[in-house]
Amino acid sequence: MALPRRRKLHYHRLRSLVQVVSAISGTLLLLFPFLSFLFPSPDESEHFHLRHHQTSFNTVVKDSVSDRNSVFKIPVRAPSLLSTGGKLDRDLWSSKNAKFFYGCSNSSARFAKAEAITHPTRYLAIATSGGLNQQRTGITDAVVAARILNATLVVPKLDQKSFWKDARCQVTVSTSSCPFISFLSKDVKIIKQLPKRGGRTWTPYTMRVPRKCSERCYLNRVLPVLLKRHNAVQLNKFDYRLANRLDTGLQKLRCRVNYHALQFANPILEMGKILVQRLRMRSKHYIALHLRFEPDMLAFSGCDYGGGEKEKNELGAIQKRWKTLHKNNPDKERRQGRCPLAPEEVGLMLRALGYGSDVHIYVASGEVYGGEETLRPLKALFPNFYSKDTIATKEELGPFLSFSSRMAALDFIVCDESDVFVTNNNGNMARILAGRRKYFGHKPTIRPNAKKLYHLFLSRNNMTWEEFSSRIRTLQKGFMGEPKEVRPGRGEFHENPSTCICEDSEAMGKVKADSRHKKHGKLDDSSRKYVMVSDDQNDYDDNDVPEWPDLDEDEDEEDESGSKEKHLSNVTGSDYGAVISDEPELEAMLSD
Numbered sequence: 001m002a003l004p005r006r007r008k009l010h011y012h013r014l015r016s017l018v019q020v021v022s023a024i025s026g027t028l029l030l031l032f033p034f035l036s037f038l039f040p041s042p043d044e045s046e047h048f049h050l051r052h053h054q055t056s057f058n059t060v061v062k063d064s065v066s067d068r069n070s071v072f073k074i075p076v077r078a079p080s081l082l083s084t085g086g087k088l089d090r091d092l093w094s095s096k097n098a099k100f101f102y103g104c105s106n107s108s109a110r111f112a113k114a115e116a117i118t119h120p121t122r123y124l125a126i127a128t129s130g131g132l133n134q135q136r137t138g139i140t141d142a143v144v145a146a147r148i149l150n151a152t153l154v155v156p157k158l159d160q161k162s163f164w165k166d167a168r169c170q171v172t173v174s175t176s177s178c179p180f181i182s183f184l185s186k187d188v189k190i191i192k193q194l195p196k197r198g199g200r201t202w203t204p205y206t207m208r209v210p211r212k213c214s215e216r217c218y219l220n221r222v223l224p225v226l227l228k229r230h231n232a233v234q235l236n237k238f239d240y241r242l243a244n245r246l247d248t249g250l251q252k253l254r255c256r257v258n259y260h261a262l263q264f265a266n267p268i269l270e271m272g273k274i275l276v277q278r279l280r281m282r283s284k285h286y287i288a289l290h291l292r293f294e295p296d297m298l299a300f301s302g303c304d305y306g307g308g309e310k311e312k313n314e315l316g317a318i319q320k321r322w323k324t325l326h327k328n329n330p331d332k333e334r335r336q337g338r339c340p341l342a343p344e345e346v347g348l349m350l351r352a353l354g355y356g357s358d359v360h361i362y363v364a365s366g367e368v369y370g371g372e373e374t375l376r377p378l379k380a381l382f383p384n385f386y387s388k389d390t391i392a393t394k395e396e397l398g399p400f401l402s403f404s405s406r407m408a409a410l411d412f413i414v415c416d417e418s419d420v421f422v423t424n425n426n427g428n429m430a431r432i433l434a435g436r437r438k439y440f441g442h443k444p445t446i447r448p449n450a451k452k453l454y455h456l457f458l459s460r461n462n463m464t465w466e467e468f469s470s471r472i473r474t475l476q477k478g479f480m481g482e483p484k485e486v487r488p489g490r491g492e493f494h495e496n497p498s499t500c501i502c503e504d505s506e507a508m509g510k511v512k513a514d515s516r517h518k519k520h521g522k523l524d525d526s527s528r529k530y531v532m533v534s535d536d537q538n539d540y541d542d543n544d545v546p547e548w549p550d551l552d553e554d555e556d557e558e559d560e561s562g563s564k565e566k567h568l569s570n571v572t573g574s575d576y577g578a579v580i581s582d583e584p585e586l587e588a589m590l591s592d
């Protein structure tokens with residue numbers, strides 16, 4: 001993706017900071033416990049809403065508009081189309097034409113079996129980096145890297161904090177409980193540990209490869225080391241180290257790993273399932289919102305959320321912790337779509353897209369800047385508002401609470417299972433889930449067209465709800481997670497796994513023919529629209545969907561003991577206080 005150089009520079013420091021944190025790696029300190037008081041029990045919120053929100057049809061959600069006499073009256077139920085006599089042009093809970101597309105990651109007959117290509121004395125190990133979703137891409141890409149090198153993969157080291165299945169899987173006893181190894185047995189030989197050499201533990205040679213390293217890059221950089229030096233190489237900081245474009249066989253392998261072999265550990269899967277069941281007991285459908293609105297995130301984004309002096313001071317104080325943080329121009333940031341939508345804006349967008357106040361919404365988030373105040377307008381729009389903490393007890397969450405990545409994994413599952421997934425950001429979790437939901441049937445996945453929505457939100461008090469909602473619907477075309485919205489090759493592979501999505505063109509053709517027949521030669525509207533999607537003016541574009549401050553943008557080839565990092569450890573240790581003690585937390589916060 002084309003990234004402005006400027007951003008590269010100021011994230012660089014922060015990334016180094018995270019590396020230091022990795023090195024320090026203290027006990028976990030969590031943002032998540034805050035949730036329990038940020039999101040009160042349903043009873044409390046009910047009470048809360050009685051004061052702020054009348055339940056009659058066509059009520060105005062008072063707190064969400066500044067001017068009570070405004071013509072901007074937000075309907076409780078159906079969108080504006082009521083007044084124009086129109087009907088929603090889409091099903092709220094499914095994507096158009098989704099049934100004609102399916103995930104296809106099986107290998108072709110030409111893809112050589114692991115036994116045929118694995119070189120007996122080539123071993124590849126990796127050290128993963130970062131939070132849950134960075135680890136996911138790291139582990140996935142490591143399998144492909146091993147395949148490129150004809151090497152045996154040493155299963156990524158996952159300590160007891162780990163949340164992936166296979167962490168302590170007894171490979172020698174049975175592979176049936178090790179989907180990661182058994183599922184991939186034809187593709188790559190995977191072992192638990194490096195074999196001993198002369199009775200001694202074998203220490204691999206450690207190195208790094210550049211970000212987005214291509215097949216040729218692995219052959220040029222890693223293969224010679226494997227051949228000449230040690231026969232065993234460990235690639236450090238292994239996240240996003242594999243190119244987006246690879247040949248089809250390797251891309252499909254990537255999908256087999258990501259979507260099939262790699263699974264969460266059983267306790268996480270089970271708890272995730274319970275959360276989903278509880279949501280489904282309350283309502284047939286639910287929306288999951290991945291909301292990123294942490295104070296640090298906002299400070300880092302340099303955006304203005306309309307909180308005046310107070311906000312400026314609070315976020316400014318946080319910004320000072322990053323000494324080299326570039327001062328952004330808030331207006332410019334917003335114009336470029338780099339600011340995460342505020343909870344209220346997400347709520348308005350959803351209402352405009354047709355989701356009424358009866359819809360149930362699960363909110364996956366860390367600490368929310370401004371807490372209850374910030375969430376109030378969203379809760380007023382969607383009173384059936386849940387989070388982990390309102391649908392599970394403290395006891396149930398106990399085993400997960402002190403591990404931020406486990407909590408993130410639970411949210412991942414609930415978001416993945418949701419009928420509609422919506423984000424206010426473009427972070428790793430949003431992107432990985434977007435890709436995953438495409439692969440598993442194109443369930444609606446709403447990603448705000450932030451750059452264009454910005455103007456609309458700014459001028460919303462100047463227009464009627466009908467105009468507003470109609471414009472939202474127009475601007476969000478191409479950002480709804482429908483098939484073929486994103487052209488092949490656009491975006492990251494994990495976000496747009498186009499090589500692994502196949503089209504049932506026969507069935508598709510049949511439907512088109514039928515509708516043509518019915519319409520006496522006129523092309524059916526819906527199929528025409530479908531064909532047009534990729535030429536739509538709102539076509540999802542790397543430039544439209546802004547980069548989220550990730551930790552994976554630039555190159556950092558310094559090794560862990562680099563002097564810069566030592567220097568930074570001082571800065572971070574003194575400035576960052578408590579949060580710093582949790583390695584995955586900080587990284588996850590900034591990247592997921």
Ligand SMILES: *[C@@H]1O[C@H](CO)[C@@H](O)[C@H](O)[C@H]1NC(C)=O
Nearest residue numbers: 102103104105106107108502
């Ligand atoms: C992929 O392979 C599996 C198992 O070999 C098989 O059950 C499945 O039908 C195949 N899928 C496709 C789309 O061919």
Ligand SMILES: *[C@@H]1O[C@H](CO)[C@@H](O)[C@H](O)[C@H]1NC(C)=O
Nearest residue numbers: 112116117148149150219223
């Ligand atoms: C891997 O094995 C295949 C088949 O023997 C061979 O064509 C290819 O060049 C090998 N690649 C490497 C990096 O050794």
Ligand SMILES: *[C@@H]1O[C@H](CO)[C@@H](O)[C@H](O)[C@H]1NC(C)=O
Nearest residue numbers: 455457458459460461462463
């Ligand atoms: C709203 O309309 C007024 C008068 O038409 C105009 O002066 C103002 O700039 C508009 N505000 C926005 C945000 O578009």
Ligand SMILES: *[C@@H]1O[C@H](CO)[C@@H](O)[C@H](O)[C@H]1NC(C)=O
Nearest residue numbers: 566567568569570571574575
């Ligand atoms: C580390 O922090 C101490 C105390 O804040 C300060 O005196 C010292 O100069 C710092 N060192 C570096 C390398 O920044």
